[in-house]
Each structure stands twice: as structure tokens, then as C-alpha cells.
Amino acid sequence: MLDRNTHPKEIDAFLALFNGDSTSAIQAIQEYSDQTKRRSYDFVKKGSDTIISISTLSKTYKIGKQQTDVLDNISLNINRGEFIAITGASGSGKSTLLQLIGGLDHPTSGSVVVNGVDINHLNDAERSAFRNQTIGFIFQFFYLQPFLKIAKNIEVPGMFARIPRRERRVRAQKLIEQVKLQDQQSHLPKQLSGGQIQRTAIARALLNNPKIILADEPTGNLDSTNSQLIIDLLKEVRKDSGATIVLVTHNPDIAAQADREIRLVDGAIV
């Protein structure tokens, strides 16, 4: 099935098959495969080890008597510093995978090992601490505190981490400079544009120096210009901090800028 997330080489292969040109189709698939391998290879060269290891991960939701398999036996390794794009159609399990990696949900089966720790074995408080110290979440709808100023919004994860107020302010100030919101730091979110709000959300996600940034469609509510700015910012963050970025997106152009694209179809990696 083709959709807007389908890789251009996949489209080429599909069109070649549609036209009965199997040679071209095979060539397109080969090129797609090579491109993906190359990106992985590039990362392997940059990174050193696996930070996220997902093994035979399944997630099933039960609503009444109805059972929905959202993720089906997924295995995946993500290396430290890698920029991964997870793509797939709506309902394919992208966000669920992200939430399982972030320890927000429990898998039905399988394991998620992050930084050497199987997060399924953590209790609630440990999971909270894990999320606070290891993960930085970025959401499509930003979820800033509407009545807190930008600078204070950025500090919120630090509040839960009990980072001393002064240090928190210093960190927030650096991040504000990094996301270029110095002039807006005293504003409330409603006084900012969508792009500025998402930059604020990114700064907030970075406050506790997370090893992993999980971004759930961070550009879903932004125009193309702002979307690119956000992606550029994430790249810059990875470059500066070496954080691993796992990004869920529908946008093939954005996915194309990742080191590797993981495509989910009906809960399985294809």
C-alpha cells in the first residue's frame, strides 16, 4: 500500500512492477535497500553501541471482548546517537512503540532494554526516574503549561528531577539560547507561534540532558518551513549532545533526513 510516507524508491519499484518492468523494480528495491543500509552504516560508524534493544515486542489492546494487536513481534536495535524515523500509516503502532520505549506502557510480551536496563522490570517510581533522567519526550501538540512563562515551562522536567533552582535556570537559559527564544522567554505560550512553541517543547525535553529523545510527530502541527527548522534543531541537538533521537513522522521528507527509517505496517516492521 502506498501512502505519503512511502519511500520514493519504493514508489519507483511499485510503478515498475505496475508497468511489468521487473528489472527496474528489482533495481529500485536494491537501491532502496542500499540507501537504508548506507544510512545505518553511517550511524554505526558514528555510534559505538546499542542503546535501545527491542526484542520480540508485542502489544495487544483489549477493549471489551475485542482484541487489537498493535505491535506484533517487533525486534529492533537502536544505537547510541542514532537518528531513527519511525514511519507508517495511522494505527500502525508508531506511537505505541514510542511509548513502550519511553516506559509509558507495558508490552504484552517481549522486552525493551534501554541503556542496558530492561524497563519492563522497573516499578512505577523507577520508570518515572528512568523517563526523567533518560528520556526527553516531544509531542505533536506541545503540551506546554499555558500559564507558565516559556523559561519556566522549560524548567518543568527539572522540577521533577529536583535539580536545584539556580542550576535549572542556567540550563534553561542555555537551552533558550540554543532554540533561539531569548526574546520570548518571558512570554506565555499563547504569545508564541507554533514553531516557537515546539522549540520550547524541545528545550523542555532537553533540560535533564536525556540520552534519548522520543519525538511523536513533532512537526505534525507545523508548516513545512517550521518543520524543517525543528528537524534541523533536533539534528543540532544530536550533534551537540549525542542524544539518540527516535522520531515518529508521517512526512517522508523528514523521515528521509533520519539515519534510518523504520517502517511499520500493521504493527510489524517492514
Place this chain on the structure above:
Amino acid sequence: MIGFLDAATLAQAKLHTKRLLLLSTIIVSGLLFATLFAAVIISGGITKSINNYTQAALDGKYLVKSTPVIPQSVSGPSRINPSNDLIQELTALQTDYIASQKSLAARLKLPFDPSTIPPILEQDSLASKTLPEASRVMINLDSPVFKQYLQLLQQNYVKVAKNKLSDLKNIGVKYGATNYFQNEYASPTFQTMTYLKDGNEDLSWLSQTEPASSDASVYGYTTSSVRNSTYTFIDSSLVQRFILPVNKKRQEQSSAIPVVITTKEAIDLFGSQLHIQAEPTTVSQRVAWLKDLQNKINGFTYSTCYRNSSDSAAINQAIQTLSAIEANKNSSSYILPSLIYNLPATACGGLAVKSDTRTTAEKDAAAQQIATNLALGTYQTPVHQLLQFQIVGVIPVAQTTDTAANVQSFITSLFNTQYGVGAMIPIEMYNSLPAAEQYKNILQNDTTMLHNTDELHQAGIDETIISFASLNKARAFINNEGCPPSQDDCAKPFILEPYGTNYLLIDSLQNTINATLRVAFFVIATIATIIIWFMISRIISDSRHETAIFRAMGARRHDIAAIYTVYTFGVACRILLFAISIGVLLAYSLQIALGGEATDYAQSSYGLTSQGVNFSFINLESPLLLWLGLSIPLISYIAAFPALIRNVRRNPINDLRDE
């Protein structure tokens, strides 16, 4: 866990959300609690003010009037409708008495006339005709036989009585009673001491056996202590607050017997003479009216005339003689009496001999009769004495109605001075007067004058005022050791009631208010809990997403709990501030509207117009206010708890997935 300041920062941000819902909750809950705050402040103010007046009025003393419970058979049978057994007993005693007098006369070799002995029983013309002829009698209370009978009854009773002053003191000491006062009552029998209205003596009274109905209604003989000359000798300290400063009139005439009367009697008896207006119906005019009354009546004197029964009988005789002469002035057959008196020329004067044509033998016989009666103890020397009283104080007594079941009557009874209707003679002031000797002589020599000169009084079985230093002790003493005056079949030795001020009613009012406030508190607390629960549930429910985001950022369950705990506290503080503000505002509004009027009413009721004790509807010192204030956060937490627990226990993924 998240720091308090950080939790407060996030809670504060949350307080900006759902403003309309929050504002409605604060206003509705706040108004409910504001009524409670106002009620506590105002009721506390009222009770504190009344207590202040009570303290100022009696110098911090709480007085209890104790009246010994005396069986009817001992205090004396009713004058009318005596039982057949009593008639027989009294008749037998009378016979014995006549025999003893006869024997005494024989021993003294004196002539004896049984008709000089007053009868023990007199015909009762008003008795029911259905009774046998012999039973249509009433007891002659002045009979020496009856007095002997009563004396014997009382002597026997005193031997076994458990209601003497010594018994009372034994009980009182357990309650820390600080002092005991025994009032004495001068309550003369009819005609013995009469008020000289406008300085004139109405001798026609002396021929009556009881006050005419017109007199009772016009002059208030049955209700006015001055009119019927019933005086209470009372310790000066108990009426000190009513005593007016010495003025020129009192300096000029300092020998008159000092008396404190009620405002009601002042108006009824001297109102027109002194141009005192009737008591105004509006409170605002009452203080000015009372001051005017006090000013005009301070030092005012009036007179009464004391005549003992012998003197009254002589005047009656003279009246009858003069009437007979007048009736027969044209009759040639009418023989003038040998001894004729002119009626007294002045008020309370003596009889003057108009003509005495008696022979020497007749004069000797009359003198002999007197000597005989003196020897037999049946002669009473005629005595009359003009007594002058001077008003030195007035007790404000509010006009009361019989139907006490209305607010006005209740408020009136709150400020009731509890001295009853009476004219009071402050003992210390009275004793210091040389001229008081006249009255003292009368009281000592005429057993009809002081009702408590009997055996019971001598044994200390009499009305006593007991002083306590605290209301609680006075109340406990009253509740535990006596019966209320309204109880007919009292099995305890004393009837006990508040005296001086109606502090028990005030105490009862306070208890009633407290009980009402308790019920109101539970009702309001329940309603407020529901309202706050609804609001916080909505807020928390609507914030599930936010909670999930916080959890994604690494907030622990107790971090979320801390934020909502602080948030709930913030809501509670806003309700508290609003409630206190409105409650205090209401109380101050009432103070501004009615404070002055209440002060006037209380000052005039307690007779404290010169002491400047203000009535305040505001008391912010009540511990109830603290409890009420603390209850608001508590109720808020109770209301928030279920929603908070539900929210904290919820898996954040559910709320993220709702997205």
C-alpha cells in the same frame, strides 16, 4: 518528591485554568462558609458583650437566689377554706388560749372579758354556700392563737429541716461560693403602712378589709411595692450599679430612708408629678429617656404612714363615731358618745380629743381595761409614724408581656435585671441614717411588718443570695442542687435561680447558638464538600492529559499528588479568604447598623449608662473561628481526595492514548 515551591508554581498555574468553575466554587462555598463565619463572629460578639455587661453590672459576680422549699403545712395554711381538721384544731387552741388568759387574769386578780380576745376564725362571706355553715370561715392571721400555732409548726420543722443557711453553705462550699446575702423583706399586712399619694392620707382605707379593685387597678396596689410598702433590704453591693450620684436634693434631705425603685414604678407613681414621659418604644430614645428619668427622680421623696392595728382600729372607731354623729345631728334622741375624737388634722397624724365627757369612774374603768390587757399581753399601744423615703436609684425594668414567645420578649428577658418587681433599701446606706431608727423600731416591734422574723428566719431558713466567681460554678450549683422556680413538686431542699442578671438565659442562648451552629456547620460542610468535590473532580479530570505529560516527563505519582495537594490548598485558601472577608463584612455591617442601638438598649437595661460599656456584635477571638478556618482546607482535601487518588493511580498511557 517535587519541592514545595515547584509544586506551588505548577499548582498556581493550574489555578488559572477553569477560572469560571473555580470562581463559582469559591463564591458559592465561600458564601456558605461566610454565613458561618458571620454567625460565629456575631454570636460571639453578642454573648461576649452581654457577658461584659453582666460582669460590669455585678462586678464579676454570678448570683444565685436560693429559696428554701418549705412544706405548705409549715409555711402556714391558707387563710381561706381551712380544712375541718384545722378548724377543729384551731378552735381547740383558741379555747385553751382563752382558758389560759382567764387563768392568768384570775391569778393577777384582774377582770377578764373573753370578747377582748381576737377570734381565731372569722366568717367568710365569700365562702361557697355549699359548705356547711361551720366551715364558711377564714383564719384570722392576726390572732395570737394562730401565731402560736404557726410558731409551733415551725419550731418542729426547724428541728428536722435540711434547708438552713448552714446546709446551704455546706453545699455552696463545694461549688466555691464566695458570699451569702440574706435579704429581709418588710411586707406589711394591708393597711399597716400606706403610701401617701400626693402627701395625703386616705383614711377610708382603714375601714377596708382588702384593697378595692379600683385601687388595685388604678394605683397598682397589688403590683407596686411602693404602693403596698413592700421593701427589700438588700446588700448595697448588689444594687450599687443602680444607685445615682448624690445631688443637691439628697444633700438637703439626707435623713430620708434611701430606696431604689423600678422605672415602672417611677412612671406609674411619680410620672405625671415629675413630668416623666412613658417609656419610649424605640431603643434609640431609651437612653435619653432613662437619663431624664434618673435626673428628675434622683432625690425625690415620698411618704408613707405606718399605723399599727391598734391605731388603725382607733381611727376607724373615730370615723364611725363621727359618721354616727353626722347621721344623727338632727335627732334629739341621739346621745352623743362621752369620748369623741377628731380625725388627724395632718397626714399620718394622731387622733385629737374633741370632747371627753366621761365620768371619773368611766375613765378609771377604761384605764383599768388597758392595764388588764397590758398584763395579759393583749394590749397594743397605738402607734403611727410618718416615714419619708428618698429615691436614690432606679432599676430599669423593661415593659414585658405575658406572651414570651416572641423575639422582642426574648431580647427583653435577656437584659432582665432579675431583681423582680420591688423597691429596695440598700442596707449599708440605710443603717448609716440616724433617722432610720424610726423605721427600725417599727420593724422590730411589729411582727406583721417583717415576714422573716419567724422561727424559720431565726433558724436561717430564708431566701439567700449566693455569690459565685464564675458562671460555670453558678450554673453547676443551680443544676445540681436545686429545682427551678417553675417546678411544683421539688424534692430538693432549695429552689435556685439566677439573680441580678439573666446570665443563665444568656448562657443558654450561647449553647443554643452553638448547637445551631454545629448543625449548620454539618449542613454547610456537606454542601461545600459536594461543590468542591465536583469542582476538583472536574479540574483533575480535565487535567488528565497534563498529568500524563508530567508523568512522561518523569513525575512520580506523589509528585502529581503534591501538585494537586497544593492546588487544593490554594482553592481552600481562596474560599477561606472570601468567606472570612464576607463574614467579617457582614458582622461589621451589623455593627454599624445596630451597634449603637444595641449599646443604648443594653446600657439602659443594665443601668450602666455612665460606664461606657459598648455593645459589639463582633468577636474575633472565638476558637470556633480557628476551627472553622481549619475545616475549610480539611473539607477541601476530603472533597479532593477521591478524584486525586483516582488520578494518581491512573496509568498515564490511557490519557496519552485519548489524544
